[in-house]
Amino acid sequence: MTSVEELIEIATNLILNKGTETEYILYPYATENLAGLFQNIDVSNKDCLTITGSFDQGLDMALLGAKSITAFDINPLTIPYAELKKALILTGYRRDIYFEYLNGYYESISDLTLNPTIFNNISRNLTQDAYIFWQDMFSKFNKQQISTGLFYDGLPYYEQEEFTNYMKKDNYQKLAQRLPFVDINLKECDILTLPNELSRMYDIIYLSNIISYPNSIYNNKNPREKLKVYKDLIRNYSTFLKEDGKIISYIYDPNNNQACDELPIFNKELREEVFFEEAYSYVYFPAYFSNTQDACLIYTKEKR
Numbered sequence: 025m026t027s028v029e030e031l032i033e034i035a036t037n038l039i040l041n042k043g044t045e046t047e048y049i050l051y052p053y054a055t056e057n058l059a060g061l062f063q064n065i066d067v068s069n070k071d072c073l074t075i076t077g078s079f080d081q082g083l084d085m086a087l088l089g090a091k092s093i094t095a096f097d098i099n100p101l102t103i104p105y106a107e108l109k110k111a112l113i114l115t116g117y118r119r120d121i122y123f124e125y126l127n128g129y130y131e132s133i134s135d136l137t138l139n140p141t142i143f144n145n146i147s148r149n150l151t152q153d154a155y156i157f158w159q160d161m162f163s164k165f166n167k168q169q170i171s172t173g174l175f176y177d178g179l180p181y182y183e184q185e186e187f188t189n190y191m192k193k194d195n196y197q198k199l200a201q202r203l204p205f206v207d208i209n210l211k212e213c214d215i216l217t218l219p220n221e222l223s224r225m226y227d228i229i230y231l232s233n234i235i236s237y238p239n240s241i242y243n244n245k246n247p248r249e250k251l252k253v254y255k256d257l258i259r260n261y262s263t264f265l266k267e268d269g270k271i272i273s274y275i276y277d278p279n280n281n282q283a284c285d286e287l288p289i290f291n292k293e294l295r296e297e298v299f300f301e302e303a304y305s306y307v308y309f310p311a312y313f314s315n316t317q318d319a320c321l322i323y324t325k326e327k328r
Contacts, residue, residue: 025100025212026100026212028153028156028157030100031100031101031103031104031153031157032156032157032160032161034048034100034101035048035101035157035161035173035174036164038101038173038174039161039165039169039170039173039174040173041173047098047099048099048100048101049174049175049176050078050099050101050102050105050174050175050176051077051078051175051176052078052126052175052176053078053080053184053188054077054078054080054081054187054188055312055313056081056187056232056233056274056312056318057187057309057310057311057312057318058080058081058084058187058188058189059186059187059188059189059192060187060309060310060318061272061274061307061309061320062084062088062189063309064307064309064320065228065270065272065307065320065322067085067088067089067090067227067228068088068089068090069089069090069091070089070090070091070226070227070228071090071091071092071094071224071225071226071227071228071266072085072090072092072093072094072226072227072228072229072230073093073094073095073096073222073226073228073229073230073264074093074094074095074096074228074229074230074232075095075096075097075230075231075232075234076095076096076097076099076102076103076106076210076211077097077102077232078102078105079095079102079105079106079109079110080188080190080191081095081230081232082095082106082208083109083113083190083199083203084188084189084190085228085230086190086199086202086203086206086208087189087190087195087198087199087202088189089202090206090228091206091207092206092207092208092209093206093207093208093209094208094209094211094222094224094226095208095209095210095211096210096211096212096213096218096221097211097212097213098212098213098214098215100212101174102210102212103153103154103210103212104153104154104157104158106210107150107151107154107210108126108146108150108154108158109126110149110203110208111146111147111149111150111154112125112126112142112146113196113199113200113203114146114149114200114203114204115145115146115148115149116200117142117145117146119191119193119196119197121136121142122196123191124136124137125137125138125139125142137167137171138162138167138170138171140162143158143159143162161174187312215231215234215257216257219260219261219263219264222264224264225264225265225266225269226264226265226266226269227265227266227268227269227270228269228270228272229261229264229265229269229270229271229272230272230274231261231271231272231273231274232273232274233273233274233275233276234273235254235273235274235275235289235321236275236276236287236289247288247291247294248288248294248297248298250288251288251289251294251295251298251299252298254273254289255298255299258271258273258323262323262325265325266325267325267327268324268325268327269324269325270322270323270324270325271322271323272320272321272322272323273320273321273322274318274319274320275289275290275318275319275320275321276311276318277290277311277314277316277317277318278290278292278295278306278308278317278318278319279292279316279317289321295321299321303323303324303325303326304321304322304323305321305322305324306319306320306321306322307319307320307322
């Protein structure tokens with residue numbers, strides 16, 4: 025586990041280098057159509073394992089009734105960022121203030137963006153390490169430096185309501201009421217070694233779009249072998265599934281035939297050749313950024 029001192033060093037270097045160390049840059053929000061996904065996946069009263077990322081996936085799961093959420097990410101900076109989002113909601117800030125406070129990766133930021141008074145108010149709901157981390161960032165850098173150094177650019181929060189459940193006007197307050205009762209555990213771990221860290225069973229395992237990242241998982245194998253390696257990874261994780269549990273992988277524009285050698289998941293024919301068993305199925309829904317469709321590859325654990 026990365027210490028808070030190491031987190032501060034990583035973030036400081038990231039800001040001073042203007043985000044060139046890309047493995048540590050934060051996603052300010054999810055780029056998946058979570059609303060479309062969760063129309064097809066029931067997480068109510070479920071134990072869920074998910075990628076941390078922007079933590080929007082975890083917050084949507086909490087809103088939709090998840091009993092517990094274990095969120096993991098290889099990027100250690102996702103933990104203090106997830107804690108920041110949680111603290112804003114738990115402190116009782118309205119939806120519009122939540123948006124403005126986190127809208128700091130924009131040039132048109134407001135006085136509420138990363139506002140020090142708001143930070144002082146939410147500090148009681150931060151873990152000690154998250155408080156130390158953000159307090160150090162705010163003491164050394166202004167909001168523009170933090171915004172452009174730590175985060176990828178993105179759309180304003182108000183443009184995400186269509187794609188993220190908890191950001192919808194009627195849902196944010198429901199999340200604020202539910203969040204204190206959800207068991208949330210944040211882990212710093214990569215996809216390959218995480219199984220060594222797990223000690224419980226899950227109903228839902230959401231691997232986001234890890235299926236699209238070949239370098240660390242596939243080790244330059246040919247396209248068919250890459251998909252087989254990912255299939256083996258699903259089999260490995262399936263040992264942590266309860267009966268009828270699901271492992272979900274997000275695929276952007278699944279019928280896009282570009283870059284199939286590097287990203288063979290886009291090759292529909294090859295994909296269906298490798299993931300052919302009845303345990304695998306797909307759901308389709310509108311894409312976030314275009315007029316195309318995104319999809320999820322779903323593995324459902326067979327009954328014994």
